Amino acid sequence: MDASYTPSKIEKKWQEYWKNNDIHEPSEDFSKPKKYILSMFPYPSGAIHMGHVRNYCISDAIARFYRKNNYNVLHPMGFDAFGMPAENAAIKHKTHPKKWTYSNIENMKKELQSLGLSFSNKREFATCDNNYTRWEQRFFIDMWKKGLIYRKVAYLNWCPNDKTVLANEQVVDGKCWRCDTEVIQKEMDQYYIKITDYAQELLDSLDTLEGKWPSQVLVMQKNWIGKSRGLSFSFKLDEQSKSLVRGISEIEVFTTRADTIYGVTYCAIAPEHPIVKSLLRDDLLQKDMADKIIKMQNTATKERSMSEKEGVPLGIFVIHPLTQELLPVWVANFVLMDYGSGGVMSVPAHDERDFLFAQKYNLPIKEVIIGEKTPSELPYIQEGKLKASGQFDGLFSQEARDEIIAYFQKSDLGKAITNYKLKDWGISRQRYWGAPIPLIRCEKCGLVAEKDENLPVSLPEDVIIDGEGNPLDKHPTWKYCKCPECGGDANRETDTMDTFVQSSWYFLRYTSPAQTWDKVPFDEASSRYWMDVDEYVGGIEHAILHLLYARFFTKALRDLGYIDSNEPFLNLLTQGMVLKDGAKMSKSKGNVVDPNAIIEKYGADTARLFVLFAAPPVKELEWNDNALEGAYRFIKRLWDRSKNISPTTVIPKIDHSSLNENEKAARKKIYEALSKSNDIFDKKQTGYAFNTLIASCMEALNALGEQDNGIIWTEGYFILMNILEPIIPHICWEISKEYFDLNNMSEIFIDKAALEAQSIVIPISINGKKRGEIKISPNTDERELLEACKIIVSKWLEGSEILKEIVVPNKIVNFVAKS
DSSP states (O other), X not given: OOSSOOHHHHHHHHHHHHHHTTTTXXXXXTTSOEEEEEEOOOOOOSSOOHHHHXXXXXXXXXXXXXXHTXXXXXXXXXXXXXXXXXHHHHHHHTXXXXXXXXXXXXXXXXXXXXXXXXXXXXXXXXTTSHHHHHXXXXXXXXXXXXXXXXXXXXXXXXXXXXXXXXXXGGEETTEXXXXXXXXXXXXXXXXXXXXXXXXXHHHHGGGGGTXXXXXXXXXXXXXXXXXXXXXEEEEEEOHHHHHHXXXXXXXXXXXXXXXGGXXXXXXXXXXXOHHHHHHHHTTOSOHHHHHHHHHHHTSOHHXXXXXOOOEEEEEEEEEOTTTOOEEXXXXXXXXXXXXXXXXXXXXXXXXXXXXXXXXXXXXXXXXXXXXXXXXXXXXXXXXXXXXXXXXXXXXXXXXXXXXXXXXXXXXXXXXXXXXXXXXXXXXEEOOSSSOBOOEEEETTXXXXXOOGGGOOOOOOSOOOOSSSSOHHHHOSSTTEEEOTTTOOEEEEOOOEEOHHHHTTTHHXXXXXXXXXXXXXXXXHHHHHHHOXXXXXXXXXXXXXXXXXXXXXXHHHHHHTTSOOOSOSBSOEEEEOOEEETTEEOOTTTTOOOOHHHHHHHHOHHHHHHHHHHSSOTTSOEEOOHHHHHHHHHHHHHHHHGGGGOOOOSSOOOOOGGGSOHHHHHHHXXXXXXXXXHHIIIIIOTTSSOHHHHHXXXXXXXXHHTTOOXXXXXXXXXXXXXXXXXXXXXXXXXXXXXXXXXXXXXXXXXXXXXXXXXXXXXXXXXXXXXXXXXXXXXXXXXXXXXXXXXXXXXXXXXXXXEEEEEEEETXXXXXEEEEO
């Protein structure tokens, strides 16, 4: 072994060895206990960043630990490779999205390998691979035939520059998250996945994840699904209003607060409501009012929710179903067309939003719920006793809700329903670099699914990408085809799928060997063995959409007969962000740290040690150059002190009772580190607190240095190398090859004698005031202890009568004395 520590030489050597010998490939022996450890896969932007380093080092440490402990471990990696950035890069760099993407993948693979990550190379794929697209299109067709995918016209966030639909989460301050262009609302056809069919199951099965997923993620998902039970009914338009609005006679609404129904003073509808369309189409609104409504329509949903409440009176009225009062109808920017039916009953006295709107436009405010204090401060949004509510006066809110809903149902005015905030998932994207939607438009047959034998429907490579419209729509030949049913001339669908579709099932594909691609999307025996994912590691920013969609896809594919899993991820670890100068690292902030520069200067093991030591995985990690240097110094010290080891094939047997104090102290620190390692990985009691484990290893190395018994050095290193291999694998493999078998972890057991305290220090008090202390064995007889303590504090006891002797075992001795 070299005298000096040279990480570049050591790390390259072992990375090549691991790869060439398939050390990290999972076994096909399904009789072994398994662990499926997964990190959220990256977008191939071209270079890894410190967030990647942290994410993958966490999962790698977990995977390596279980692999050393004789588990069959699947720890795969791939690339979430479709999406708009590739098209933007194609325009900027005058290249092809495919070439740009695969070039970036190759570069990132090298960078990931330079970290010594124990990924399975044989199961790697990119979501833009044709084989992946083939099966994704098959799933689409199956869902289409089952009715889980449908097509409808809707208002969507539209980026005029990128000419594509954006999800609400992709609209930032009213602008496209990619190009910063003002987003408008555009009415167009869109394909939807009917995720709402699974709303209740998605909600119910969150209970099975209690204690396994972070509680905040579970709460976020529950809130996103947003189950509520209430009353659905309609406000009828009065006769004059019906004459103005063609073909529409009522406004449907839903409320969870039926107890406030007598407090309704106006009805608010979305800017896209059919009534509004009718009035605009027939030019029945003044120009300034129409312009204001059109502006609302062109404001993204997310921005509306954050902006000041705005409204326009339509000059039409509805009839209150119970009081027969005429209520004015307003267009309001806070009402969304995709929530319920685009209309709400507004109760200003008992809703903050309605209250502010009513104050702004001088609308009536009618109090119908009384709190404990009279009069209540408005808006009063809590429950209470009803007043001014007809036959329901005096009832408390819950009872009133039940009776009012029952009355509506009995009178055929409405019905009790369960509603969800969760909306169906729009998956159409008007761009090139995505998985083509495998449907064909035929004038005779309508929308027809492509034949299975013709899958995948691949992207043409001879496209012009200039940022103007969908390249697939403009391609001279690609979209023209024959109808699979009648054989006549037809056109392919030119929309591609939302990239969230690709990331919703990739974890399932990893379970099957590459040779099964041509036959099945997932090998039945393989998926049954590996699923569910035992530990999923990724950022909290994916807590809602990605995780929800992945949960849905798992359930949908189960129902389609592909798998038998109910939930994809048994455990979830959401790691914190990597910060520098208190802010998330980004090029725009100028606070980026290049992982490659760290590896080049200090080595991959130092980078790995730092990101696992600087903070617990779930906490934010603040970059610290001094701590990075400290990590390097520890590894170098570990290398330099390895010369004290004696070669052995098994862990040395040591009689602990025969050792001196320093030797016992060293063994105690070593076994404390081993015990902590077992707790962290097996029991996860500390949430994978690698930082405390590494600290224990540092203390153990220091304690070894306080004694010179070569056998204890050998035992200590045998254990430390096994503990640290998941964290800093290269140096551990290098040191171990010289002295012992690194993969003999099964021979390591906790030596209980080493963990027993050899001596403890106990404070001695007189009348509660400390007067001294004693160092003694924890097994010392109580009478012997008291006599020894009396001698130590004798000068404070002189001339006093001891009234009481108090011993708290291994904690304190106190004498109650009287002069």
